[in-house]
Amino acid sequence: MKKNRDSRDVLFIDASNEFTKAKNQNKLEEKHLDKIYETYLKREDVEKYAHVATYEEIEENDFNLNIPRYVDTFEEAEPIDVVALKDEMKQTDQEIEDVSKELLAMVDDLEVTADTKDIIDALKEVLG
Numbered sequence: 001m002k003k004n005r006d007s008r009d010v011l012f013i014d015a016s017n018e019f020t021k022a023k024n025q026n027k028l029e030e031k032h033l034d035k036i037y038e039t040y041l042k043r044e045d046v047e048k049y050a051h052v053a054t055y056e057e058i059e060e061n062d063f064n065l066n067i068p069r070y071v072d073t074f075e076e077a078e079p080i081d082v083v084a085l086k087d088e089m090k091q092t093d094q095e096i097e098d099v100s101k102e103l104l105a106m107v108d109d110l111e112v113t114a115d116t117k118d119i120i121d122a123l124k125e126v127l128g
Contacts, residue, residue, distance in 0.1 A: 008055035011043050014071040048073045100127045 018032035039050045051070045061069055104127040112120050 010053050010055075010058060010065075011040065011050060012053060012065075012067050012070040013039050013050045014048075014067050014073055016067075016073075103127050 013036060015032070015036050018035060019026040019028050020032075039046060043052060045051050049071065053070045057070075058065070104124065107120060107123050107127065110116070110120060
C-alpha cells in the first residue's frame, strides 16, 4: 500500500463512531467497513472524520500520532436557555410543593396509634 505513494503524509481516520450498538459487544458492519475503506481510497480530509497530515504537521506535534490531535470531532453543545430552565425549575418546585401538601393531607387522615406516632410525626416533619 505504501509502495504506491511518494509522499510521507499520513491519513488519520477517526472511525470511533462507526459501529452498531449491540448487547455485549458493538458490531462493525459492512457499511462501516465500506466507509472506512472509501475514505482510505480517496485519501482526503473529511470534516470530523479524516485528515491527511503532512510529515511536517506530524513533526510539529512531536510525532504524536493520537487521532484527536489531527481529526477534530468536537461538537459544540447546544446553548441552554437559562430563562426556560429557570421557569421549568419553578414549575417543578411548585409541583413538588403541591404533591407534598397532598401527601401531608393524606398523612393527617391516617389513624395514629402508639406504634405509628413516631413514623407519622417524622413524615409530617419531612413533608411540612
